[in-house]
Amino acid sequence: MPFEIPPSALxxxxxxxxxxxxxxxxxxxxxxxxxxxxxxxxxxxxxxxxLIAEAANRRERDHDPTAHAEILALRQAGQVRGTWxxxxxxxxxxLEPCPMCAGALIQSRLGxxxxxxxxxxAGAIRTVLNLPDSACSNHVLAVLPGILxxxxxxxxxxxxxxRRSTNRQS
Numbered sequence: 001m002p003f004e005i006p007p008s009a010l011x012x013x014x015x016x017x018x019x020x021x022x023x024x025x026x027x028x029x030x031x032x033x034x035x036x037x038x039x040x041x042x043x044x045x046x047x048x049x050x051l052i053a054e055a056a057n058r059r060e061r062d063h064d065p066t067a068h069a070e071i072l073a074l075r076q077a078g079q080v081r082g083t084w085x086x087x088x089x090x091x092x093x094x095l096e097p098c099p100m101c102a103g104a105l106i107q108s109r110l111g112x113x114x115x116x117x118x119x120x121x122a123g124a125i126r127t128v129l130n131l132p133d134s135a136c137s138n139h140v141l142a143v144l145p146g147i148l149x150x151x152x153x154x155x156x157x158x159x160x161x162x163r164r165s166t167n168r169q170s
Contacts, residue, residue, distance in 0.1 A: 018114055021045060021092040022148045024054065025116070026155065028069070029094045032056035033159045040156075042069035042093040044077040044086070052089070053077035069093060070101040074108050086110050094152040096123035096145065102131040106139045114144045116152025 021043055028041025037057040044053040055072030059065060070093055078084045090112040097105060097115065102124035105113055118127045125132060125143055132141035 017049065018092070018144065018147045021090075022094070022114065022116055022152070024051075025069075025092045025094050026148065026151060028054055028056040029152075029155055032058070032069070033155070036060050038156070039159045040069045040093065040095045042073040042091060044073050044089050044091045046081075047088045052080045066100065068098065068101050070097055071104055074104055074110075078108070084108060090114060092147070095119050095156065096125050096127055098122040099124040099129060099131060102129070106132060106137050106141055109139050110141060112142045112144065114147050116146070116148050117156060118145065118149075 024043050025041040028043070029039040030041075032041060033039030035056075037060050039057070041056045042054065043051060046052050053073040053076035055069045055076060057069050058067040058072060061067075070091065073091065073093075074086070077086055077089060081089075085108070087109040088111050091105065091110055092114045093101075094116045096117065096119040097113070098119070099122070113125065115125065120127055122128060124130075126145065131137060132139075132143060
């Protein structure tokens, strides 16, 4: 029998807050895709539910292999807070973090990671690897996957399909 979410859970304030911030990450991802980047967006909020950092992928534009949305958002949050300790912050990202980003999240002592779509090729939170629960992790990272999974996954699929179509036509 499939798991069913009770209707009352869909109006839970915490769930609605997670959806709100993931929608902002999706907007950032859309802008990244329009700029020729893989559409991934990230936002970081503080304990008072205030936005302190937001970023989208910029690898192509910056010619920087580390310019993933999560890394850029972590850098910005550290500057805003004046510390690299983000233990009371939440990061929302549209795609499961890769090994580099998962390592950075652990190093930042992030309080909570919320992500949309699993990454079957490079996901390092639970899909391909599980860095937060591995012996190399010195921090217990709380993770909430699957917020707005369908729009996050569809955004990526559409972007990659469009890229393949454009490349075939060239």
